[in-house]
Amino acid sequence: MGGAFWNGLNDPAQGQVAAECAAGEGGRVLCGKGDSVSPLWDMECRGTRRVQTEQRVRGDESAQVLRAPLHGGPDRMPFQAVPGGIGHPARGDGGTCPGAEEKVVFPQVWNGEGVTMPGIVGMISGLPPDRCRRRLSAMIGTMLHEPFYRSGLYANEELGVYAGWVCHEGSFSDCMPVANEERNVFMVVSGENFIDRSELRALKSRGHEFNEEDATALVHLYEEDPGGFFRELNGLLSGVIVDLRENRVTLFNDRFGSHRLYYHENQEGFLFSSEAKSLLRVCPELREIDPVALGEYFSCGCVLENRSLFKNLKILPGGSAWTCLRSGGWERKRYFTPEEWENSEPLEGGEFCRQLKENLTRVIPRYLQGRQPVAVSLTGGLDSRLIMAFVDGKSARLPCFTFGSENRDSLDVSISRQVARACSQEHTVLRLGEEFLSRFPEEALRTVYISEGGLSACGSYELYLNAKAREIAPVRLTGNWGSELLRGARAFKAYLPYMQTFNPDFYKHIEDATGTFARIGRVPNLTFSLFRQAPWQGFGRLAVEQSQLTQRTPYMDKDFAGLVYRARKEDLSSDRVSLQVIGEAKPGLLEIRTDRGAAGKSGPAFSWLHRAFHETAFRMEYYCGHGMPRWLSRWDKALKRLHYERLLMGRYKFHQFRRWFQSELAGYLREMVLDKRTLGRPFLNPKRLEGMVHKHIRGDENYLNELDKILSVELVHRLFVDDFVNLNERARGRFAPR
Template identity: 50%
Template sequence: MPGIAGIISGQPDEKNVGHLKDMIRCMVHEPFYTSGTYINPYLGVYAGWTCLKGSFADCMPVFNETRDLVLIFSGENFIDNDRIHYLKRKGHAFENSDASYLIHLYEEEGDRFYKLLNGFFRGMIVDLRNREIVVFTDRYGMGRVYYHDEGDQFLFSTEAKSLLSIRPELREISPKSLGEYFTCGCVLQDRTLFSNVFVLPGGSAWSFQNGKELKKDSYFEPDTLENQPVLEKETFYEGLREALHDVIPRYFRPDGRIAMSLTGGLDTRIVLAYGNNRPGELPCYTFGSVYRDSFDVCRAREIAKMFNQQHIVLPVGKEFLSDFPAYAERTIYISDGCLDIIGSPELYINQIAREIAPIRMTGNYGSEVLRNVRTFKAVSPLEKIFHPDFLRDIDDAFENFRSIGREHELTFTLFRQTPWYGYGRLAMEQSQLTVRTPFLDNDLVALAYRAPPGIAGTDEFALRLIADGNPALRRIRTDRGIGGNSNYLSSIFSRSYHEFLFKSEYYYNYGMPQWLAKIDYAFRPLQLERWFLGRHKFHHFRVWLRDELSEFVREILLDKRTTSRPFLNKDFLEEMVNSHIRGHGNYTVEINKILSAEMIHRLFIERK
C-alpha cells in the first residue's frame, strides 16, 4: 500500500541498499503504484516510498530551495489556503496541488510543523544541516509505521511484511497478541501480531542523529483536547455547523477526480449537505447485495438524484465468490493480517471503485465523532476451539482491554478504536485508492470534545445539521428509518420496522442460533436467504461459508498444518467445520477468525 520504509543505521553498509529495495518491493501491490528511494549513507539513512500515481504525495522526495532539507511523505494533508498563501508570500515556489509545499512549511515552522498537519499520514524529515532524521505519524496513528529497533539500526515501514522480508528472525507470532486478535479483533497498545515488531504511537516524532536514536518525542496527546471547557448546547451546535461549512469543502479540493461512497445513513448526507458540489461533478456509488436493492442502495439512489449526480451500484456476488481464495489471501497479505477474510469484499469493491474515480469520499468516523458510537469490544470466543493452555492469553486479553476502556470515552473511540480496530479496513481501501473523510479533521475533532452531556448516542444534532444544510435531505428517511417528515407515530413505526428487518438479517446471517441453523438447512431448497438477506448488508458469509466457499473452508481448516497449530483444539475444529458446512450449526465468526489466523501463519511465518 502507499507508504514509507527505511533503515537508519550508524554504520554505512551496502547491504542496506539491497534490503531497502526488498522492503519497497513488498509494498508495491498494483501496477498503478509509483515508488522510489532516497539514500544518504553519510547520515546513515536508506529510505523509500510507494504511492498511487497522481496522488497528493506523488512528488517524493521534496527539497527546500537550498536542498538541505528533505521530506518523504505518504498520505494527505488538509490545510487552510491562508497558510499556503503565506508560504507563497515568503517566496517559496511549489505546486499547490501536491505535497511539495510541506517542506517549506517545515522550514518556516520548525517543530510546530507536525501540529499543523491535518490528515492521515506518515513521513520522514532529513535535516542535512543538523544531521538529524525525524520519523513521524499523524496524531491518530492511522498513517501506520511499523518498526523494529536493533540498537545500531532502526527499521521502519508502513507494512510489517517489509520488515519480515529482510529479518526472517522476526517471523514469530506473539501468543499475547494472538489472544487479543481472537478476543478484540485486533492487537492492542501499539504492539503487533509479531513478537518483536511494534507500531509508532499516534502523534510521534522520533528523531535520530548519526544513525542512532536521539529522542522519542510526541507532538500531540489527547489530554490537550480532554481539558477544554464544555460548551452550552446551542453554542456547541452553532459551532459545529460553522465548522462543517469550513471543513468539508477542504476535502473536495480540486486535485483529482472524486467519487462519493454514498450510503443511506446520516454521515454521508452531512458531507453532501455542506460539500457545495455542482450537478454532475460527483459520481456516487453504493455497495450492494446480489439478493435485492438494499435500503442503503434505495436511499442513496434517491439522494444522488436529488443532487443531480450519477449513481452506480457495486454488487458483491458471483464474480467475487468465484475468486474468493485469491481475494482472501490478498486481504490478509496487504493488511498484514489486520483485516480478516470477511473484510475481503473491501478489496474487491475498492478495485472497482477506483475505475470510477481514484479518490473516494466517505462519511467514515462521522458516527464516532458526532455521536461517540463505540464498536470496539472484547468478545469471549468459543473456548472449546482452543487448547486449554492458550485460554490464559484469552483471559489476559480481556483484562488488558478492560484497563484500556476506562479512558475518556471520546479518546478511547478516536485514539484507540479507530487506529487499532479500524486500521485494517482503511489499509485495504488505501491499497486501491485515496480515501477521504472530513470527520477526523483537527478542527472538527477539537470541537467534538467540547460537546455538552447528553449528545452522545443521539441523532438530534445530525438531523439538525442535515436540515440546516439541505432541508430536502432531511425529508428522506435513512436506511434505519430515521428522519422523514411523518408524524410521531409514523416515525416510531418506520424506525421499529427498519430495526426489525436489520435484526432479522443479523440473526439469519452471523447471529443465527445453533438450533435455528438446522431448521434453515432443512428448508435450503426454498432459498430462504432470498427472503431475509440483502436489505442492510452486502455480504452474507454464514451462507457463503456453508455453500459456495465450503471447499475452501475444508481445504484450509482440515489441513494437517492447521489442525496441528498448538493453540487449537484439533478435535473440536474438525467438528465445527463439518457442523457448519452440513448446516447443523453456525460458526461463521469462529471460521472467519481461524481461517484468517491460519493464513497469517502461512503468508508471514512459513512462506519464504
C-alpha cells in the same frame, strides 16, 4: 557527498568505475558497466510529463536521491544516484562528467502486478552504504506491485539515512522527496495533509515555491516552524524528515496513528516501514507470531496497545515525532495526546450546532481538493448524507457509488440513489455476487497479504469492491467515523470465542485479552474511537482500501474532531444534532428516510414506528445471518422451508458469509481449515475444529466468527511465517491480473 552509484552493489571508493557518460535531458547520467539498459533510454520511455515538481539535487548540499529503473522487478532493483559534487557531477573513478551541474530525478513507475498499500520504508544505520542500499531495495521490493504505483528511494550516507516510498500515481504524495529552496531540508511522506487554500497562499506570499495540490508545501511549513510543524498536521500520514541544518532525522506520524508505521531495532540499526512484510523480509528473527497478540486477535479482531502479530515488531504510537540524536539514541516525543482535547471547554447545545455547521462548511471543501477526481461512497445512513449537505451539486461534479448485492437492492442502495438525485449527482451500484465468490480464495489471500492479518478473509469484499470503485474515481470520500463521533456508536468490542476450539494453555491469552480490552476502554468514548479503535481495529480495513485508492473522511479532520470534543454528552447521544445540521444546510435531504427510519416526511408518531420497525428488521437480519446464535442454528433447516431469507436477508447487508460457508465456499473452507497444516497449529484443538467445520457446513451450528479468524490466521502463517522466501513470487505470480 562524492560519487555516483549504480546497481547499489559496489561503493565507488572501493573501485567501481562508471563505464558510460551519456548526454541527456538536464545533464549527464551515469550507467554502470555491464548494464544493458541506459538510464537515458529509461527516461525517454517515461517521457517528460511531470507529475511532481522538478527535483533538482546538488551533491554538495543534499543527499543522494535514488530510483529504480522501469525494468526488472522489486527483487532486482538497481540504484541510480544523482551525481554528486559542485559544478560537475563526480564519476566513480574520481573524474567528472562536464556540463551537468544538476539532474532532474524521475520517480519510478512500476508496471507489474499484485497488491500492497502505499507507504514508506527506511533504515537509520551505521552499516556500509552498499549493505544498507541492498536492505532498502529488499524492503521496498515487498511493496511495489500495483500498476498505478510510483516509487522512489532516498539516501544520505553521511547521516546513515535510507528511505523509500510507494504511492499512487497522481496522489498527494506523488512528489517525493520534497525539499526546501536551500536544499538543506528533505522530507519523505506517505498519506495526505489538508490545509486551507488561504494558508497555502500566505505561505507562497512569503517567497516559497510549491504545488498547492501535493505535499511540496509541507517541507516549507516545517522549515519555517520546526517546533510547531507537527501540531499543525491535519490528515492521516507518516514520514521522515532529514534536516541537514541540524544533522537531524525525525520520524513522525499523524496524531491518531492511523497511518501506521512499524519499527524494529537490532544490531544493524533502526528500521521502519508502513508494512510489516518489509521488515519481515530483512529481519528473519521477526517471523514469529506473538501468542499474546494472537489471543487479542481472536478476542478483539486486532492487536492492542501498538503491538503487532509478530514478536518484537512494534508500532509507532499516534502523535509521535521521534528524533535520532547524534549520539545514536532517540528522543521519543509525543507532539499530541488526547488529553489536550479531553480538557477543552464544553459548548452549549445551540452554540455547538452553530459551530458544527460553520466547521463543516470550512472542512468538507478541503476533502474535495487535489489533482485527482473524487467520488463519494454513499450509504443509507446520516454520515455520508451530512457530507452531501455541504456539497454544491450545481457547480461540483461528484459521482456517487454504493456497495450492493447482485441478489437484491439493499436500503443503502435505494436510499443512496435518492440522495444522489437530490444533490444532482450520478450514482452507481458496485455489486458483490458470483464473480466475487468464484475469486474468493484469491481475494482472501490478497486481503490477508495486504493487511497482514489486520482484515480477515471475510473482509475481502472490501478489496474486490474498492478495486471497482477506483474505476469511478481514484479518491473515495466516505462518512467513516461519523457515527462514532457524532452519535456515540461503539462497535469495537471483545468477546470470548468457543473455548473448546483452542488449546487450553493458549485460551488463557484470549481471556487475558478481554481484561486488556476492558482496561484500555476506560477512556471517553471519543478518545476510544479515535485513538484506540481507528488505529488498531480500523487499520486492516483502511490498509486494504488504501491499496486500491485514496480514502478520505472529513470526520478525522483535526479541526472537526477538536470541535466535537467540546460537545456535551447529550448532544452526542442521538442523531438530533446531525439531523438539525442537515436540515439547515440542505432541507431537501431530510425528506429522505434513513436505513434506520430517521427523517422522512411523516410526523413524530409515524417516525417512531418507522424507527422501531427498521431497528427490529436490522436485528432480525443480523441474528438470521452473521450473528445467528448456535441454539437458533439448530432450527435453521426447518426455518429455511419458510423461505425466511427472501423476506429478511439482504435489506441491510450485501454479503452473507454464514450461508456462503455452507454452500459456495464450503469446499474452500474444508480445504483450508481441515488441512493438516492448519490442524497442526499448537494453539488449536484439532478434533473440535474438525467437528466445528462439519457442523457449520451442515447448518447445525454457527461458527462463522471462529472459522473466519482461524482461516485468516492460517493465511498469515503461510504467507509470513512458514514460507516467507516465496512471498513476492506468491504476491505477483499467483494472483491473476484484474
